[in-house]
Amino acid sequence: RYRLAEATREEHALDETRRELIVEVRRLRDPKHLAEFAARQGFVRPESVIDLRAARGTGQP
Secondary structure, three states, X not given: OHHHHHXXXXXXXXXXXXXXXXXXXXXXXXXXXXXXXXXXXXXXXXXXXXXXXXXXXXXXX
């Protein structure tokens, strides 16, 4: 019985950790968070962006 109770407690703890990690991943993937993080790291917006998918077949590099 002790082993089962201990395993059940561990399962609950792991479930809680999993939920916390899911929330953290969602926060880290949030575009607003990414923009703020990039700004803190000194990243700047590019002057121009080339969408390589759109440029395919147009003769542009």
